[in-house]
Structure formats: structure tokens, C-alpha cells
Amino acid sequence: MDFANLGAQLNAGTILPEGVVILTLLVILVGDLIVGRTSSRWTPYVAIAGLVGSLTALFYQWDISDPIGFLGGFNSDALSIVFRGIIALSAAVTIPMAIRYIEQSGTSLAEFLVILLTATLGGMFLAGADELVMIFVSLETLSISSYLLTGYMKRDPRSNEAALKYLLIGAASSAIFLYGVSLLYGLSGGETNLNAIASNIVAQGSEPPIGLVIALVFVIAGIAFKIAAVPFHQWTPDVYEGSPTPVVAFLSVGSKAAGFALAIRLLVTAFPLVADEWRFVFTALAVLSMVLGNVVALAQTSMKRMLAYSSIGQAGFVMIGLIVGTDAGYASMVFYMLVYLFMNLGGFTCVILFSLRTGTDQISEYSGLYQKDPLLTLGLSVCLLSLGGIPPLAGFFGKLYLFWAGWQAGAYGLVLVGLVTSVISIYYYIRVVKMMVVKEPQEMSDAVKNYPEVRWTLPGMRPLQVSLVLAVVATSLAGILSNPLFTLANNSVTNTPLLQSSVAMTQDAGAPVQLADAEINQ
């Protein structure tokens, strides 16, 4: 095998966006080593620039002729590009909100950035991984850096507790996932490539082996842990409450997006034989997540815990798109992740700002904030109302598209559960808005009474302000001017051969069933 041929087969250009991130990571690491502490003045901007560069590289990969890289190990199709874009973007928006937070806690910024970029890298590789070993390595890259990030506040016992919990549950779920993967490897006769696995198992006979179902269950346990679906969600509230808030912001969007990308690719490619089974399991997970996430959120007194449960509920909504498995279903998932990125990160930006100024994240401490900080109030209100699905904000259109796709595919029960739980969610989102806007000056909380004067000139505050304004503007306008986003989401699905064949299969499978029904009726 000559090198030219090998080079062509490796097709290393497909991971150019990840290459840019790695390079950025090295620059920060080495730069920090050489310059020392003062490097914190430029490192975050290098990181953002690197992520933007990576996004640009992704943009130019859109219509790539040969998306398969590394001998089938990595797939850079439109779906993976969109999800990698979401992960990189979420990291890029997380960094500006972390600068001040990390500075104020007295820990090193460069290390934080390096670990965050590593997590981003893991997520991006995961979104494109097409092979079992690749999937597991990138999953572990993402997970281990997430554990590190969670425990980044070394002197804060709650952060330590969160990291330990996350590590233990995460490691257990990784092990279960790995076991499922190993079953898959054995059943397929020693294949690691997802397509080969599917075709080998199909070739063995029409009846799916029982081992495949067991493998499916174990794999779903691993995925459900990443996307925090009930009943694999127990870590979420504790980890969200204890971890540094910027980390939570990244976990709730970037890490979750990676989980969904993995879910789509792995389930659709490797488990076509048991498609009904995994749809059924996910239906149960979705219903549980929507109901439990939204109902338990009602009772929370801590803002971060409330957002944790809200993110569980939101994941339940997104799963509707995965379950219906149509073009519109997948596209609505992508669209929802895109708008969710802005509204959720915007919400977390506001939570960070508030906790930086007052040192608390109790919901009751927000009362009367409108008098002291109208911008923060506006930002948090817009983001929370958007999460609740109030028009004309972006979240309304996102949910509408999910429910639309669900109804189109006939998942009436799921859509009804989604609608009812989203009404419940309006209640707890608007409770925060009420706290901030409605309370009279005399009802102000102590934290707000002692609210420091708003000064954007402090070091690290300007980026925070920029990311807040960006998220709020995006959340307000992404709904009204949503056409380009819809087009992007739709194209990403129609340009992905993997999903197209799956959609065609679902429809083929659907047609005979209808015929059979008709015969029975006759």
C-alpha cells in the first residue's frame, strides 16, 4: 500500500475543524507555560478565535464530495457538520461567560480553557464517529474532561462533590455502554464499523438475535446518561448545582448535543433491525423526561437546579424528533438544538452575572431585580420565556416544529404530553420572571438590596456583556427570522445519506403495515 493511496483513504481533511481546535489548544497550553499567569489576558480570545476558525472550516466542508475519513472511522456528513457546529459554537459562547467567573474564583484560566477545548474536541469527534472504538474514545475524551471541569473549583466542596458523583455515575454508565458495544462487536462477527455491523447482523438471518436487544439496552443506557434522560438523570441536578456555572452551561448544550448526535448515528446505523424496540424505549424515556423534568422543576428553589430539571424536560421534547424518525423529525431536532443553544446559554449567562454580583443563585433572591438591573432582567426574562415556548421568541418556533413533526408522523400521544408539560413549564419559568419584574421595591431580597452598581468596565465583564446581548438578540430574532435556520436544519438532514436511507426504510416499513391493517379490516 503506497502512501498516496493511504493518504487518499485517510482523507484527513475531514477533521480539519478538529485540527484547528487541537492547534488552538496547543497554542494556549504552550503559551501559558511560557508566559505564565499574565497569559489570561489573551488566551480566551485565542480560544474563541480558534473555535470560530473551526466553525469556518466546518462551513467550507458543507458540500464535501467524500465525507468518509480515516478508513471509515470518521464521517463528516452534513449531520455531523451541523452537530459539530453546535458543539463548537456552544464552547465559543461559553468562554466569554467563563472569563470573569474563573478570574473571580482565583483559579487558572488557561487550564480551564484547555480542558474545555478538549471536551469540545471529544464532542465534535463523537458527532462524526462512525466506528465503535472511535465512538468510545471520543465519548471518554468528552466525559473525562467534563469530570475535570465539574470539579474545577478545587476549594469548593460542592464542586468536588459534584465531580465525584458525576465521575462515579459516568464511569458506571461508560462501562455499561462499553459492554453493550462489545456485544455488538461479537454479534457482528468482529466488526467495529457501524455500517458493517448492521449489514453483518442482517446477513446472519432475518430474526434479530436476542443479544442485539441486550446490546441496545446497554447502549441506550450510556446515551441516556449523556443526554440526561429520565431515569438516567439523577446526576444532573447535583452536578448542575455544584459545578461552576459556565461548565454547566456547556454541559447542558454542548455535551447534550454530542449525546444526541451519537444517539442518531449509532441507533439509526447499527440497530435498523430493532428500530421499533429502540423507538419504544425512547418513547418511554421521552415521556418520563418531559413529565418528571417539568414537574420536579416546579418545586426547585435554586435557579441552577431548576435549570437542570428544565434541561431534562427540554431533552424530552427533543427526543420526539428522534422517535418519529422522519426528515422533519431529525430537522426539528437540529433546529431545536440550535435555538436551545442560544436561549439556554443566554439564561446561564444571566445566572452567572447575577451570582457574580450577589454570590447566590436562589430563585427568591432574584426578587425586585428589575429596579436594579434592567438589562439582566430583560435578558433572563427573554431566555426563560423562550425556553417556555412563548411567541414570538425562538423557543416557540423550535417547539412548534418538534410538535409539528411529531403530529405529522402520527405520534399524537407524545405531542399531547409535550404540549401539556410545556404549559407546566411556563409556570416555573414565569415564576422567575415574576420574581424579577413584579416585586415592589419594598419586597426586594437582601441580595438585590445590596446589589453592586453595574460596572461593565471590570476586567472580564465586557465579554460577558457581549455574550449576553448576543444570546438575547439571537433568542428574540431567531424565531421571527427563522427561515435560514430552518433551511440549514432541513438541508443537514436531506444531505445526509445515512438519514435518508433510514427515513426511506421507515416509510417502507410503514406501508406494509398499513396494507396489513387494511386487509384485516376487510
Place this chain on the structure above:
Amino acid sequence: MISQQFPWLTTLILFPILAALPIPVLPDRNGKVVRLYTLGVGLIEFALILYTFGCQYDLHHSGLQLSETYAWVPQLGLNWSVAADGLSMPLVILSGLVTTLSILASWRVTHKPRLYFTLLLLMYSAQVGVFLAQDILLFFLMWELELVPVYLLISIWGGQKRIYAATKFILYTAIGSVFILVAALAMAFYGDSFTFNLSELALKNYSLPFQVLAYIAFLIAFGVKLPIIPFHTWLPDAHSEAPAPISMILAGVLLKMAGYGLIRMNIEMLPDAHVYFAPILAGLGVINILYASLTAFAQDNLKRRLAYSSIAHMGFVLLGLAAFTTLGMSGAILQMISHGLIASVLFFLSGVTYERTHTLSMDKMGGLARSMPVVFTLFTAGALASLALPGMSGFVGELTVFLGMTTSSAYSVFFKSVILILAAGGVILSPIYLLSMLRRIFYGDPQAEFSMPSGSIDIRPRETFIAVCLIVPIIAIGVYPKLATQTYDAKTVEVANQVQNNLPLLAQTSPTFYSRILTSPQLTASKPDGLSAGLLE
């Protein structure tokens, strides 16, 4: 055809929202500039509404006019599709009038004026949008858009129990509106074609069970808003806790959105199901009238009493919709317009009274006629209109509804007599609770422990102006009803004919299903007769 070059209706919807954008940055001290600015916007918007419908709109044309369609999100099938017909046009004018006057009535809002007036303008847009939307998804969007502003307006500027009332309002309405979305999605995906456009949806051939389900969904959604009795409990709280200008809009316009929805969705798009549900609507209407009137007696709080009287009056709308006649339909719309004006003036005057007495409890008031003769006069005029004194719009509205019901050939004589006698009972009840309200507030001697705050004056010219602006059309419609009816006559005739044509057809085609639907106890006996009467015609 009428000029198509300028997007009049889009302008009407978007102007208040866009005009609200600069409010946060207006140079302002003590809220004076903001309120002047908002009033200006309100007046311009109202003038635009009048100009659009005065000069660009053809009254004798029953179809949709001034229609505009732009693709908004084609992937969802969501279009920015707006148009006006006889149904929407009078209600748009009503919301323009009431909202503009409520801006003027908010003159003394000094607490967070920027937020207040921004929300008010947002509501203005949403109301106009609801009445003009011709895409069911756009209708839903506009319907939801009005939720949060109303919630905040009640919970920030409301009375003692404002948070409770506002939360109740938003939960009831949000749960109700879920049903609009469900029904909209179900109808849009029904059959082979996919559309959200109202007129195209109306052309689809839905199966009867589907129509019934969709009808129930819409009925729940609009029943919460109208309100229909089991779903009404949010209304007395919301209306009595809201500040007076917001109560004006709530009672004057927002309830009409539900009546409008009932005609637009239930009757126009699901005419077959309407045949089955019309007797139930009539029954619910009677329950509304009687139950709310009787409850109104027991209210000591002035605004709660008015709120219950609103519920009772909306019962007449239901009765009119159930009548299957042009007169009934026309009466329902007339009743909506007339109640919009009357409820606005009454709630406004209760606000005027509250500003001077600082209480809404009628037990604590009394003898106010001596210190506030002009308020007394105006209040009496409003109350008389509300209890349907001949010569006022309330009388014409209720009379038309009664005539429509009486002349309806769809029901048996027995059913009609029962319904009409019960409803007439409500007409007797309303003078009792309204006149006793006037007596307790204005007549007699002032209560011993109650004294008017010193220095309070009777009424300001601004307040007189607002009340007169509402009372003049009340009397004008009362004396010359054609003023209002001509705006929608072409349309109501069309809708009523459509429903009437459906009636015998349906009774013939699926009698089994029909009898099953009508097992509701109070109606069983009368219904088959009623339908055969319609059939024989």
C-alpha cells in the same frame, strides 16, 4: 378590486409593536413623554384602522378583503396571511377604540410607565393580529402573544390578590390554547393536502367523528376565554384584580377573541359538528346567563360584580351562535360589540370611583351621588345600557339574539320555549343586580366610617371624554343598529346560510351518531323533534 399595493393590514398589526421599540430609550422624566407618545401611537393606529376600513374596504362584499400572504416559515407551512371580512372588521375597530381609550385611561400610571405602555402596545398588536390572521398557526401565535403582557399587566399593576389572579389567568389560558394548537395540527394534517390557511382548511372534507373532536378542542380553548361556565373561574379574579384600564381591554376586547374564534373556527370550519353542538351551546349559554347573574348578586366587590355580569352577557353570544339563523348570528356579533363598549365603560368608571374612594367594596360606599354627580350619571347610563334598556345597544343585541332564537326553525317549540324562558329570566336578573349596585354605591347616606378623601373632585374632563366616547356609540347603535350591523351583515348571512344548509343534510345522513351525541339529559327529549322540524322545512 381594491388597491393591493399597500399592505394595510400588516401595517395595522405591526405598527404598535414597532412603535413600542423606542419606548425604553425615550428621554423621559416622571412618565409624561412616554404616555403622550403611546397615546399618539394609539391614535395613529386607530386612525389607520378607520382609514383602512373606511376607504379601502367594501362593505357589501362578504368574502375576505385586503388579503396579503407572505411565506414566513415555508418548512412549517406557516404563512403571514392576513385579511379582513365582516367578522373581523367590526372587532378590529372595537379593539382600536377600546385600547386607545384605555391608553388615555392609564394617564395616572406612574409606576414603571415604560414597561406598562410597552406591554399595552404589544397587546394592541396581538389583538388586531388575532382578528386579522387567516392562517391558523398565525392566529395561535397572536393568541399566545397576548398572554405574557396581560400576565405582567395584572401582576404588576393589579390589586391586592394580583399575583394569584395573574397566575390563574395565564394557566387557564395557556392550557386552553394548547387545544387550539392540537386542533390546528390535526386539521392541517387531515387528508391528503396540508395547509394552515383558514379558508383552505374550511374546504377540506372532515369525517364527522373528527369534526366532533376538533370542535370539542376548540370549544374548550374558546370556552376558557369566553368564558363558558365550568371554565370561568379565572375571569372574576383577573378582571377584578387588573387595573381599570386593563379590565377595560380584558372585558372589552379579549373576551371577544373567543367569540370570534367560535364563529371562525367552530361554525365556519366545522359546520357539521356545529349542528350537534348547537343545542349544547344554547344550554351552556342559558347556564352562563342564569348562573352568572345569580352569582353577581352575591358579590360585594364592585368589579367582581361587573365581571360576573360580563359572563352573563357572553351567554347571550352563545345563544345567538346556537340559533341557526341570520338574526341569531347577527345578534351574537352585535352583542359582542355592544358588550365590548358597555363593559369597557363600566370597568372604566369603576376605576374612576376606585381612584376616589380607594375601595371596591360596595358595603363601604354609599351616597356617592352627592359628591360625584357626573360619575353617577355616566355610571347609570352604562348600567342601564348593560341591563338592556331600549335605546341602548345592549337592548338591540339581546333582542336580536332572542328574535334569532325564536325564529329558528331548527329547534322544537318546547326546546325553544324552555331556553327562551330561562334566558328571559336572566334579563330580569340583570336589572336587579345592576340597579342594586347603583343603589349601594350612589344612593342613601354616606357610610359613617367611610369618608371621601378630602380634596377629591367629581370627574376630570379627560375621564368624562373617555366615558362619553364609549357611551355615544352605545346610544348610537341602540337608536340606529344598522350602524353596526351593516359592517358585518354580508358575512353573517353567508355563515348562517352555510350552517342552515348543513342542518337537514346531516340529520338525514347520520341519524345514529346524532342521537348518540345528544344524550345530555336536559336536551334529549326536545332534540329529535327539533331536528325533524329542521328536516321537514
